Amino acid sequence: MSLDVRGLAYAYGRHQVLTDIAFSLPPAALTCVLGVNGSGKSTLLKTINRILRPAAGTVLVDGTDIARCGRRELARRMGYMPQQTRGIRTTVYDAVMLGRRAHIGWDLCATDHEIVRRVMRTIHLEHLALRHTDTLSGGELQKVAIARALAQEPRVLLLDEPLNHLDVVNQLEVIRLIHRATLELEIVSVMVTHDLNSALRWGDRFILLKNGAVHAYGDRSIITPAAVREVFHLEVVIDEVAGMPVVVPLDTVAPAAGA
C-alpha cells in the first residue's frame, strides 16, 4: 500500500497554486503537510483525490493511476476529511454510514452495519450513535468526520486541518485516534496542519510546502530551525521536553527578497 504523487500541478485560473509536486508515502505512517496560509496545502489534498482536477501530474495508489478510476472506485480507495464541518439534522450513526456510500448497492447490508459499528468503536463514538450531529461539539464533529472517512475503508486517508477549532484535550484525543487508526489499519495518512508541535510529536513523514512547491520532504530530521525560518519566516528553537520535540517560536523574520 503506497501513495505516489508525480509532477502534480494545479492552477486557479491563471494563478498557479501547485507546481511539480512529487513525493512517495509509505503505509502505516502519518505524513504532515506544513506551510504558511496560501501555500497550497488544502489544494494539494483536494487535487490528490480529484475533488479538484489537476492540470498535470499523476497520483498512484498501490501503483494504480487514480485518474483511471471512476469516482465510486476512488471513494473506496481514498477517504477525505474536509477543513470545516458543520452538523446537520441526521444521527451520528447515519453520518458515519454515509462513508459506505461508494460500497452501498440497492440498500445497506450487514457488512455496512458491521463496519460502521467497528469504526465507531475505534473512534469512541458509540455513546453518541443516535445523537443528531447538529447538537455535537466541534471535537465530536471532527471525530464523526474521521469516522466517516474510515468507514470508506480507504487505503489513503486525507485530513485537512483536523485539529482546527479544538481545545487542547480534544486535539490530543483526535490526533491519537488518527495515529492509532493509521498504524492499526496500515493506511497512508496525510494530514494538513498548522500545529508544528503536534506534527513533530505524531508525524512520521513531513512535507514542507512553500509557494505551491515542495520545499523539503522526509522524516523528522528535515524540521530544523533553518527550514522553519525559510518556510514560515519564523525564528524558532526546537528543543526536547519529556522526550518529545517542542518548537518554540521566538520572532518573525522578514522574507528573503524574491521569496
Added chain:
Amino acid sequence: MSCTPPRPADLEIRYREHRRRNLALILLTLVGAGGVFVLSLHCGSFPLPFSALVDALLQRGGDTTAAHVLHHIRLPRTCAGLLAGAGLGLAGAVMQTVLRNPLASPFTLGVSQGAACGAAFAIIVLGAGSLQSADAGPAVLLSPSLVVGTAFLGAVVTVVVLVLLGAVRGLNPESLVLAGVALSAFFGAATMLLQYFASDTQVAASVFWTFGDLGKARWPDIALMAAVTGTAFLFFHLHRWDYNALLWGDDTARSLGVAAGRLRFLSLVAASLVCAVTIAFLGIIGFVGLLAPHLMRLLVGQDYRYLLPGAALAGGALLVGADILARLLLAPVILPVGILTSFAGVPMFLYLLISRPGGSR
C-alpha cells in the same frame, strides 16, 4: 459527561428502533394522506355520504348524480391534488439541498413566473383569452390546451436558461438562485407588459389562470402528471444517499464518490419539470413546496431515505387538505386552492422556522 459505551448489540437494537420510529412517522403521514383523500371525496357542496361514496366508487346503486360527481369532479380533483402536492413537496425537498437554500422552490427559480408569462402570451397574443362564465363554478378558458402548452413552454424555457447558465458558465448554487430571482423579475415584467396592452377580459383571463385550482385537471392531464412525478421520484430515490452526502458540502460529497455537479444539474431538471407540469395544468400553487419538506424535516430529520417519501406524502395531504377548506369555507363558492395554501402556509411556515432547532438550516 460520562456515558457508558453501549455494547454493539445494544447499538444495533437502538438504531433499529430509530429506523422503526422514522418509518412509523412515514406510515402515519401515509395514513393522514389517505384520510384526507377520503375526506376530499366526501366533502363538498353536493352531499356525498360515505355509504353513497362507496356505492358510487363500486358503481353500485342507481344514483347517477353521485357517480357523476365522484368520477368526474371529486376523484380527478383529489387525485390531481395528491399528485401535485407530492410533486411540489418532492421538488422542494430536492431543490433546497442541491441549491443549498432552505427557501428554494419553483418560485425561487422563476419557474412559476415563466409559466404565468407563457399562459399570458397564449391568452393575450394567441387569442386563447376570452372568458366564458359557467353557471356554477369558476369561469373557464376557451382554449385551455393552448394555455397549458404555452405555460409549460414558459416554465421549460426558464429551466433551460438556468441549466445552460449552470452548465456553460459553471454557476454555483448561490448564483443559480440569484439567476432565478432575475428570471422571475424578467417574466413578471414581461407578463405585466402583455397585460398592459390587453383588453379587460384578456387581463382577467390571464390573472384567473394564475389562481392555482385543482378543478382544472382532466384525467389525461393527471396521467401525465403521474408519469412525470413518478419518474422523478424514482430518480430522486435512487440518489437518496447522494443528497445525504451533498448536505455535508460539495467537497465531502465528491470525496464520497458523488458527481456533485452532474447530480445538481439532473436534479434541477427533474424537479423543475415536475413543477412545470403541475403549474401548467393547475396554475400557481404556493408554499406546498416549502412547507412539506420543512415539516417532514422536523419529524424525520434530513435523511433523504425518509425525507423523500415523507415530503411527497405530506405535500399531497397538505394540498388536498387545503382544497377541502377551499371548497367548504365559502360553499357553494369554490376558492382557488393556491390562495388557501399561501394564506395557511405563511403562518405555518413561520411557526416551523421559529420552532425548529438550529434556526433556518
